[in-house]
Amino acid sequence: MTTVETSPSTDDARVDALIDELLAAHPPQTTPPQEFLGAQFDAGLAWVHFAIGDGGLDLPASLQRHINARLQEAGAPNAWVFNPIGHGMCGPTVEVWGTPAQKQRYLRPLFTGEEVWCQLFSEPTSGSDFAGLSSRGIRDGDEWTVNGQKVWTTLAHRSRWGLLVVRTDPEAVKHAGLTAFVVDMHAPGVEVRPLYQITGEAEFNEVFFTDVKIPDAERLGNPGDGWRVSLTTLMNERVSIGGTTPPKGSGPIADLVDAWQKLPTDRRSAADLDQVMRLWIRAELLRLTNIRASQNRRKGDPGPEGSIGKAAMAELNKDIYSTAVDLLGAEGMLFGPYERKRPDRAMAFDTIQKSFLRSRANSIEGGTTEVMKNILAERVLGLPGDVRVDRDVPWSKVPRN
Numbered sequence: 084m085t086t087v088e089t090s091p092s093t094d095d096a097r098v099d100a101l102i103d104e105l106l107a108a109h110p111p112q113t114t115p116p117q118e119f120l121g122a123q124f125d126a127g128l129a130w131v132h133f134a135i136g137d138g139g140l141d142l143p144a145s146l147q148r149h150i151n152a153r154l155q156e157a158g159a160p161n162a163w164v165f166n167p168i169g170h171g172m173c174g175p176t177v178e179v180w181g182t183p184a185q186k187q188r189y190l191r192p193l194f195t196g197e198e199v200w201c202q203l204f205s206e207p208t209s210g211s212d213f214a215g216l217s218s219r220g221i222r223d224g225d226e227w228t229v230n231g232q233k234v235w236t237t238l239a240h241r242s243r244w245g246l247l248v249v250r251t252d253p254e255a256v257k258h259a260g261l262t263a264f265v266v267d268m269h270a271p272g273v274e275v276r277p278l279y280q281i282t283g284e285a286e287f288n289e290v291f292f293t294d295v296k297i298p299d300a301e302r303l304g305n306p307g308d309g310w311r312v313s314l315t316t317l318m319n320e321r322v323s324i325g326g327t328t329p330p331k332g333s334g335p336i337a338d339l340v341d342a343w344q345k346l347p348t349d350r351r352s353a354a355d356l357d358q359v360m361r362l363w364i365r366a367e368l369l370r371l372t373n374i375r376a377s378q379n380r381r382k383g384d385p386g387p388e389g390s391i392g393k394a395a396m397a398e399l400n401k402d403i404y405s406t407a408v409d410l411l412g413a414e415g416m417l418f419g420p421y422e423r424k425r426p427d428r429a430m431a432f433d434t435i436q437k438s439f440l441r442s443r444a445n446s447i448e449g450g451t452t453e454v455m456k457n458i459l460a461e462r463v464l465g466l467p468g469d470v471r472v473d474r475d476v477p478w479s480k481v482p483r484n
């Protein structure tokens with residue numbers, strides 16, 4: 084008689100068994116969030132495509148959506164909420180570029196939210212043209228000395244660690260002279276100042292570096308690899324911001340449907356209903372496109388489709404909240420006390436009015452919609468690129484303000 088194999092034989096079954104075990108041993112309703120997230124990391128269910136021991140199982144990234152959906156359904160905490168920049172961008176970058184010691188040190192407390200991370204890329208004169216940045220890193224034996232300024236640094240005021248890119252070779256062409264580091268945000272010479280947004284909150288900051296010492300062991304990649312390291316971060320950023328696949332009808336579109344349903348019948352017009360329906364269809368199209376993209380994605384850097392999802396999400400969110408504020412009528416103009424505060428969380432969309440104001444930033448943060456369209460045009464459609472006059476010139480010879 085043939086013995087029937089009853090143990091999990093597919094990736095899906097294996098993951099499902101691990102989820103069952105995790106939920107049974109750590110019921111989300113009674114386990115403190117950090118403890119649950121630590122157990123999720125140890126089970127390899129944090130970033131399932133990461134290596135075993137790094138919070139993953141070396142399985143296809145597309146399985147993560149299933150894991151997240153099951154955990155969410157069971158009421159488990161969401162790691163992204165505690166540490167959005169760390170979870171979506173810095174963790175994946177450390178996994179690809181970090182040394183074994185860096186992965187061991189950083190990934191678990193990053194995932195549990197015990198150590199918040201920030202991304203120190205943009206500078207006052209280098210946002211879209213991030214490769215043109217000016218902050219300097221100079222090597223001195225086993226350490227580097229960093230001077231310069233970063234800007235728009237989300238949650239820098241809460242961060243323990245930062246993913247920093249600086250110029251280490253001004254005589255190389257701009258993309259070649261950059262190096263990436265993990266920087267201690269509590270190190271002497273790091274100063275974080277708030278920048279207040281249209282909502283009244285300072286989710287982001289200016290960060291000044293004055294003779295900050297960084298051990299060479301905290302370098303990510305080789306000297307000169309900074310651009311390639313950054314591409315890992317930026318591609319993950321676009322997927323993190325625009326590539327999520329929430330349940331059907333949830334997220335911003337749920338806010339719009341809710342606003343419509345709360346309208347008194349005498350204020351409901353056929354034209355408004357038509358607009359709500361159009362947006363609902365766009366939201367569903369984006370959700371399905373993201374599901375397809377995530378299923379196509381395999382271990383490694385996500386491709387340009389992350390940029391497309393990011394651009395589509397930004398425009399959709401802005402249109403959804405514009406319509407929602409219109410539906411509110413005069414009430415849409417009322418927005419709290421504009422209390423100036425430095426929040427613990429970024430991207431908290433609580434009221435429609437605040438979400439309307441905050442969504443304006445969606446087409447700027449993580450790369451502007453214009454730049455996403457350039458990527459789509461050049462890398463997907465194969466159209467001629469932008470005219471670039473600085474590509475073959477040493478950075479030090481490029482004219483700048």
Ligand SMILES: Cc1cc2nc3c(=O)[nH]c(=O)nc-3n(C[C@H](O)[C@H](O)[C@H](O)COP(=O)(O)OP(=O)(O)OC[C@H]3O[C@@H](n4cnc5c(N)ncnc54)[C@H](O)[C@@H]3O)c2cc1C
Nearest residue numbers: 202203204205210211235236237444447448449450451453
């Ligand atoms: C809410 C928020 C949070 C952020 N968080 C972070 C963070 O944590 N870390 C970080 O490093 N940065 C962060 N940023 C910065 C963000 O990445 C930059 O704002 C963005 O890349 C644009 O750069 P910029 O602001 O310098 O604008 P610029 O690059 O000066 O662009 C100005 C205008 O020119 C257009 N433009 C520029 N180049 C081109 C081109 N080649 N073709 C067509 N149009 C072009 C742009 O689309 C834009 O409309 C954040 C920004 C926001 C709004």
